[in-house]
Structures are given as structure tokens and as C-alpha cells.
Amino acid sequence: MRLLAVVSFSAFILSGCTTAGPYVTDISSDGNNGLNIEKCKVELNAFLGVVNTGDCSTSTIRLSR
Numbered sequence: 001m002r003l004l005a006v007v008s009f010s011a012f013i014l015s016g017c018t019t020a021g022p023y024v025t026d027i028s029s030d031g032n033n034g035l036n037i038e039k040c041k042v043e044l045n046a047f048l049g050v051v052n053t054g055d056c057s058t059s060t061i062r063l064s065r
Contacts, residue, residue, distance in 0.1 A: 025053060034062045 022039040030036050040056040 022055070022057070025056070030060055034060050036060055 022041050024037060025040045026036075026038040028036045036058060037060070038056055038058045040053040043052045043054060044050075045052070
């Protein structure tokens with residue numbers, strides 16, 4: 001049982017996570033002649049084969065006429 005726990009923990013440590021970004025994840029209208037831009041970091045957990053987004057920020061760009 002202890003050996004199984006050590007092997008599982010070692011695999012978890014060796015696989016690690018990879019973080020990239022920030023990438024633009026959403027662009028939408030603000031309804032007032034502007035755009036809302038959302039950027040998030042992307043994290044790949046290779047051990048579980050899961051991609052997550054997090055650490056998001058939003059900014060607004062005003063468009064001129």
C-alpha cells in the first residue's frame with residue numbers, strides 16, 4: 001500500500017502542469033460602442049489530461065466613429 005502511494009505521488013510530481021498565456025478567450029460588445037476583451041491563462045494538466053483556464057482579466061476598448 002505504501003509503495004502504491006509513493007509511485008502515485010512520484011508520477012504526479014513528474015507529470016507536472018504547464019501554464020501558457022494569457023490568451024484572448026472572449027470578445028463581446030459592451031453595448032456602448034466598445035469591446036470587452038477577456039484574457040485567461042491556460043493550464044494543461046498532463047497527468048489528468050485536463051485543460052483549465054484561470055487567472056482571467058477583462059479590459060474594455062472604446063471604438064471611435
